[in-house]
Amino acid sequence: MRGIVKRFPGVLANDHVTFDVEAGEIHALLGENGAGKSTLMKILYGLHRPDEGQIVLDGREVTFHSPAASLAAGIGMIHQHFMLVQTLTVTENVALGMNTNGVTLDLRGVRKRLLEISEIYGLKINPDAYIWQLSVGEQQRVEIIKALYRGGALIILDEPTAVLTPQEVEELSDTLKQMREQGHALIFISHKLHEVRDLSDRITVMRDGRVIDTIPNDDTVDRRKLARMMVGRDVVFQPTKPPLSAGEVRLSVRSLSADNDQGLLCLRDVSLDVRAGEIVGIAGVSGNGQRELAEVITGLRHATSGDVALGGKSILHAPVAARLEAGLAFIPEERHRHGIIGAFSVAENAILQTHGREPFSRGPFFNFGAIARYSNDLIRRFNIKTPSAKTPAKNLSGGNIQKLILARELSRSPSVLIAAQPTRGVDISATEYIHSVLIQQRSEGVAIVLISEDLDEILALSDRIAVIYEGQIVGILNREEADIETLGLMMAGDTTAVS
Numbered sequence: 236m237r238g239i240v241k242r243f244p245g246v247l248a249n250d251h252v253t254f255d256v257e258a259g260e261i262h263a264l265l266g267e268n269g270a271g272k273s274t275l276m277k278i279l280y281g282l283h284r285p286d287e288g289q290i291v292l293d294g295r296e297v298t299f300h301s302p303a304a305s306l307a308a309g310i311g312m313i314h315q316h317f318m319l320v321q322t323l324t325v326t327e328n329v330a331l332g333m334n335t336n337g338v339t340l341d342l343r344g345v346r347k348r349l350l351e352i353s354e355i356y357g358l359k360i361n362p363d364a365y366i367w368q369l370s371v372g373e374q375q376r377v378e379i380i381k382a383l384y385r386g387g388a389l390i391i392l393d394e395p396t397a398v399l400t401p402q403e404v405e406e407l408s409d410t411l412k413q414m415r416e417q418g419h420a421l422i423f424i425s426h427k428l429h430e431v432r433d434l435s436d437r438i439t440v441m442r443d444g445r446v447i448d449t450i451p452n453d454d455t456v457d458r459r460k461l462a463r464m465m466v467g468r469d470v471v472f473q474p475t476k477p478p479l480s481a482g483e484v485r486l487s488v489r490s491l492s493a494d495n496d497q498g499l500l501c502l503r504d505v506s507l508d509v510r511a512g513e514i515v516g517i518a519g520v521s522g523n524g525q526r527e528l529a530e531v532i533t534g535l536r537h538a539t540s541g542d543v544a545l546g547g548k549s550i551l552h553a554p555v556a557a558r559l560e561a562g563l564a565f566i567p568e569e570r571h572r573h574g575i576i577g578a579f580s581v582a583e584n585a586i587l588q589t590h591g592r593e594p595f596s597r598g599p600f601f602n603f604g605a606i607a608r609y610s611n612d613l614i615r616r617f618n619i620k621t622p623s624a625k626t627p628a629k630n631l632s633g634g635n636i637q638k639l640i641l642a643r644e645l646s647r648s649p650s651v652l653i654a655a656q657p658t659r660g661v662d663i664s665a666t667e668y669i670h671s672v673l674i675q676q677r678s679e680g681v682a683i684v685l686i687s688e689d690l691d692e693i694l695a696l697s698d699r700i701a702v703i704y705e706g707q708i709v710g711i712l713n714r715e716e717a718d719i720e721t722l723g724l725m726m727a728g729d730t731t732a733v734s
Contacts (some may be wrong), residue, residue: 239288241274242305246592248274249285250444262423263410263435265428265465267662268632271444272424276391280312281305286585292389303332309388313378313395321367325349325360329381329710345384351384357406358523368496372570373522396430407503426663428458430626439558440464457489466664469682479698480510482545485682486651491541492533492568501527503706505541509651509682516697517686518722524684524706526568529655531683533565534558545651549653559588564649566640568656568686577629581621582610584628585643617642618668634665641672654678655686670696690719704728 241249266272266465275334277283278291281299290297294310299305302312319328330345333542346362353360358376364373375394382390387501392411411421411434425431431438432452439449440461447464449454462470486509495501502525509515519525530536532543534555543551545561553561567573575584586595586606594605611625621631621639628636644652654673658666673696677683687693693700694717701711702725709730712721 236275236279237289237291239275239290240277240282240286241271241278242286248443248612249278251288251445252441252446254439254446254449256420256422258388258418259415259470260418260436261415261423261434263423263425263431263438264441265424265431265438265461266441267664268440269443269662270465273393275314276393276422279305279436280310280391281311288383291469300352306332306385306387308487311382311385311389312391313375313382313393317374318379319366319377322365323531324361324363324365325369325377325380328366328377329378329384333385348384349380352380356383356410364497369383370521370526375521387419389422390414391422391677393424396425396427401538404430426661426666427689428461429691431455431461432458432480442467449640452651458723465662471500473695474667474674476674479513479578481513481698484508484509485545487542487544487546488528488532488549489542491531491538491543493527493536493538496526500539501706502531502538504539505703505707505708507701507711510683511680513698514675514677514695514696515657516700517684517703518693518700518726519703520726521688522526523703526655527682527706528703529565529568529686530654532653533563547694554573559647562575562648562650564644564647564652566582566644566652566654566657568659570636570640571629575628575636578627580625580627581614581619581631582606582624584639585610585613585624585646587643588631588647603681613639613642615644617672632665633720634668636663637661637665637669641669645672645676649681651682652685653684653686656688657685658687658689658692665690689731690722694719701716702726 236252236254239249239252252271252275263686274283275732278285281302281304293682297308313448320331323331326349328340328347328531329349330340332344333340349362358380360380361378366377379395396407415421423431423435423551431488435452437449438452440447458472461468465466488505488507491502492500492506493502505528507515517525527536531538534553538551542549545558545563545592550558550561571577586609589595594602596602607624613619614624617638620635620643628639631639658669673683685693694714697714699711699713700717700721701708703726704726708730709725
């Protein structure tokens with residue numbers, strides 16, 4: 236890709252970017268949210284047309300008017316934001332867009348091959364499930380399977396390991412290395428700098444739509460250097476946590492069971508206590524009941540048995556509003572679907588839960604002055620980068636949407652916070668900020684449940700770690716007892732790893 240320029244209204248997304256990948260190479264592409272990585276890859280995949288520049292494939296200049304043309308040329312892409320049809324099954328999504336040459340598509344054959352790929356790569360998925368029934372992590376697995384199913388000479392992988400156990404990451408890494416040896420060209424986009432260091436041959440860093448540098452992955456490269464190139468300053472990777480000073484039990488889950496969207500049992504007799512001033516991490520591969528656990532606690536899903544108590548009082552049958560009043564706060568896994576209303580302004584999203592109270596309303600009328608002062612104060616305190624409080628929330632970056640959700644939830648001074656995948660898909664500087672906020676809340680006595688598939692995050696923030704597998708808590712470890720290998724084995728169902 237030579238001299239690529241792409242403009243959107245008010246934004247220069249790619250500023251004369253030159254980037255190349257060779258056959259038999261894994262080339263890592265790094266940069267914060269908004270750096271221009273995804274735009275550049277969407278141009279290569281035929282989703283955007285460049286305003287300037289050229290694409291040269293195998294020595295020949297090409298123009299892709301659609302992803303179909305890119306796929307036909309041997310380019311596949313696993314997208315950060317999924318390109319799946321919610322009302323179709325996993326098998327139908329994998330088959331979608333395949334050329335049948337006028338012959339009826341053999342879905343049975345697609346399903347069989349899909350299951351083979353699932354088995355090879357440890358990407359457990361139900362081929363007959365509808366996409367809307369799957370968690371975010373499971374949907375990402377479908378995207379990975381789609382790319383592996385189609386093959387291709389060049390594959391773009393955007394955060395492909397986010398939902399895998401460490402052992403599965405290792406297996407996928409071995410596969411990518413084999414593909415490299417067979418002559419495939421791979422573009423690897425990841426926020427996990429250690430993965431970039433372990434996998435890539437070269438690393439290109441982007442910032443503000445420009446290429447900062449392309450460097451060989453050698454002994455002179457460490458993650459601090461890469462982070463400094465990405466952000467323009469030093470980044471804190473290991474947040475400083477004050478010593479644990481836990482108080483009384485704030486959240487108690489007892490013998491909790493629940494069904495998933497398909498009516499199948501997905502939580503099995505889960506029991507867990509979380510104390511004031513404590514962070515309890517929930518570690519597990521996506522699809523093992525984490526999402527359903529968060530939804531039962533927050534009132535978004537009915538339990539089939541068991542109990543949930545907040546401050547010693549059962550809230551199992553309480554409506555969501557009553558749980559919020561009792562001191563519960565929630566950072567949802569899917570921030571765009573469940574965390575904000577995209578068409579509403581930043582200010583409107585900031586008062587979603589409190590708009591009916593003073594000072595934001597007087598009788599049936601809003602107090603717009605009070606709303607403006609409050610939202611501007613949150614923007615300042617939580618460092619939300621937005622043109623104004625009137626900006627539609629959907630126009631914010633992922634990291635700033637997450638900060639907005641944090642600001643809204645924490646401004647109510649909760650006693651219990653459920654944080655589900657709080658840093659998924661956000662850049663290094665936003666991750667650093669969110670971690671600092673969670674630790675601050677811990678110091679102020681909030682009981683925090685941290686649900687994350689990022690084991691580095693779990694290990695960095697948690698005081699205790701509960702591992703969930705197939706809807707059951709298979710073990711709870713103190714932070715000092717836990718390491719990546721032990722957690723990875725437990726996440727795969729190996730209960731002997733607890734001892």
